[in-house]
Amino acid sequence: MEYHLTTPLKKEDILKFNTGDVVYISGTIFTARDEAHARILELTEKGEELPFDLEGSVIYHCGPLMQKREEKWEVVAAGPTTSARMSKMTPLLLEKHNVLALIGKGGMTNVSEALEDSCVYLAFTGGCAALAAENIKNVPTVHWLDLGMPEAVWELTVENFGPLIVGIDTKCNDLFSEIEERAGKVLSDLRI
């Protein structure tokens, strides 16, 4: 199946996704990787408000390459980063915030329970930063630039951002771990 969605997402939109489906997203997405995840969790724990609204949001595991032209930030290249690094912080993030989709690459470890009935993981082709940049139309604002360009939270306006492959759906199906499991079996059967 192929789906075209606009943010803020609604839960019923994502519940129907199955692994292998193709999704395109339009609207607003927030970049967040290691340091941003750590800060979101730290502020949430202290009960402090975040400077951006994660309700029904889409988080993009991405450390973009940006350029400031005439006081305005522009995207140069913005492909996905390795999502697995955010695996440990993701369950707590989803417990505290109603994030409905994660975009990244390479899959995540032990998150399918945390995603059950609440969030989907979408894979964008890794390294395709020039391709991704074509579908990012605007950079309304940036938060936490003190973390450095790759680690800051960039608000991006996207149009038909994709193709995204549903890697982990809301029913605990994980395409990446299925393939890795199969690969592990092939290796143990190899006579080498």
Added chain:
Amino acid sequence: MSDISHNDVVSATVDILKSAETVLPEDVVNSLKAAKQKESSSVAKAQLEAILKNIEIAGKSGIPMCQDTGILIFFVEIGREVRLDFDLEDAIIEGVRQATESIPLRPNAVHPLTRNNKGDNVGDGIPDIKYDFIEGDRIKITVAPKGAGSENMSALKMFNPTETEQIKRFILETVLNAGGKPCPPIVVGVGIGGSFDKAARLAKSALLEDMDKMDEFEKDILGDINSLGIGPMGLGGDTTALAVHVKKAFCHTASLPVAVNIQCWANRHASAVLGGDE
């Protein structure tokens, strides 16, 4: 005296960085195209199509093909007849600073513990520059920007000398553990022998080898890797790796170091030659 100047090295450094970040070497592109032709999985084919389209956009627009413009690794070959009246390392560093602004490159270099980012891709030990001396009156500068997604999936093991039979399994296990994380289809650089650090350096320099030139041992490992079915981006398929390159060095009789350096599909590198008669 050679007539290579500080400015020559600075501008050559900027040029090869621009080229490496925006245009993939022809052998790598051809290898990706061949993989797309052979793929039986439609999801895998779509991933390879996206990669090829991305390469095209990056080349046409002169923008980096990946936002991870890497940590900058230089291999410099210096002809023994070359005499320089300036600091070569200073010139390369200046080139990195200028390229970071002008291309631009993502500032990736941070302090290992404070994670402080100065913003110019320069810091203690970075860019990483390896020097070799060769015959002649030229300097060849090669840059290989290395992204962290694939670098983080690399591994090194100190085997016992009698365990040569286990090397292949170690390479395959490293690829399996990496799964979709290093942006497959990958290139696998292997260093066998030398010392702890030499093995890693051999593995890294193996990534610069011509994609198609593989011996039987390398082809054999490649076949086994692709039988795993991890596929482009770990979404399944026939192409997990595009090439395997192995470099060897003599080692201590009591040791057998093996390093496996994983490289994403964006096997970026470019070179410039300075000096000589032309």
